Amino acid sequence: MQNLYTAAYACLMTADVDQKLACATQLYAAWQAGQLVRDAAVADEVLAIADPGRPPRPELVHPKQVKQRKLSTPEGRRALLHAVAHIEFNAINLALDAVYRFRAMPDAYYGDWLQVAAEEAYHFSLLRERLAAFDCVYGDLPAHNGLWEQACKTADDVMVRMALVPRVLEARGLDVTPGMMQRLQEVGDTATVDVLAIILRDEIGHVRIGSRWFQYCCEQRGLEADATFRRLIRGVMQTPLRGPFFTEARLQAGFSADELEQLLAMAQDWDNAPA
Numbered sequence: 001m002q003n004l005y006t007a008a009y010a011c012l013m014t015a016d017v018d019q020k021l022a023c024a025t026q027l028y029a030a031w032q033a034g035q036l037v038r039d040a041a042v043a044d045e046v047l048a049i050a051d052p053g054r055p056p057r058p059e060l061v062h063p064k065q066v067k068q069r070k071l072s073t074p075e076g077r078r079a080l081l082h083a084v085a086h087i088e089f090n091a092i093n094l095a096l097d098a099v100y101r102f103r104a105m106p107d108a109y110y111g112d113w114l115q116v117a118a119e120e121a122y123h124f125s126l127l128r129e130r131l132a133a134f135d136c137v138y139g140d141l142p143a144h145n146g147l148w149e150q151a152c153k154t155a156d157d158v159m160v161r162m163a164l165v166p167r168v169l170e171a172r173g174l175d176v177t178p179g180m181m182q183r184l185q186e187v188g189d190t191a192t193v194d195v196l197a198i199i200l201r202d203e204i205g206h207v208r209i210g211s212r213w214f215q216y217c218c219e220q221r222g223l224e225a226d227a228t229f230r231r232l233i234r235g236v237m238q239t240p241l242r243g244p245f246f247t248e249a250r251l252q253a254g255f256s257a258d259e260l261e262q263l264l265a266m267a268q269d270w271d272n273a274p275a
Helices: 003-010 019-032 074-101 107-132 147-153 158-186 192-222 225-237 249-253 259-270
Strands: none
Touching: 003 019, 003 074, 003 107, 019 074, 019 107, 019 147, 074 107, 074 147, 074 158, 107 192, 147 158, 147 259, 158 225, 158 249, 192 225, 192 259, 225 259, 249 259
16 A cells, blocks of 8 residues: 555655556556555655756746747747646646645545546646647747745645645636637637636536535634635735636635625726736
8 A cells, every 4th residue: 555645745755747647547556545644743744845846848937038929820829739738737736736745634634636637637638639730749849837836835734735725726717718719619620618618617517626624624613714814825826916817717616706796896806916
């Protein structure tokens, strides 16, 4: 029997892309088969991880240096696919870190996040195949490190991690993906639309997992979830919340209608704030 935390760390720190994809898939299968045990006493100390395992490319740059291109051009579609692939690769590491780092959660929590890691690996594989049609491989274009930077900022508290990574950063993908799909459909790139449809379907489930465990943490601590979420956005994220929101997807992902109204009001307040 393999220790869950040790195995998750090994996969998290794997830099080779193919090995990481295979490892993430195998870990979830091993958990389902009862081949992983949770034993924090024999696992190594939980480490701060400034840099998870990743290949030497892409070059990581400031977000403003990642060029935005029109989806009507092949260059624009290549850039979009590369950017989404980078998000999905980071999402594998984020899911594995959620397993490795937070060791006092119920068994179902670990099954949920191992499932997320495996599904993110599948998404990355789909995107990599699509990139090949544009004569591009992952690493050919620069990318930014914003997702992992937020993982570092939320490494000390599972409640904060569940609030701000799945329910803010990943939930933003629910909002913007339908618009991307529509623009791609208009230019006839149905193959990419099909890939994004799969990702959108699964990401609703991933955000719902974040919502589930955020609410669980709030209940354990006697906190009101909606107010706590807004407090964490203001106090930890300290960046404007962007609308509009894809209401249907967010409702499916565990947001309440009242919560969405509050988030919309927060976004409007930020938009109207003096510079």
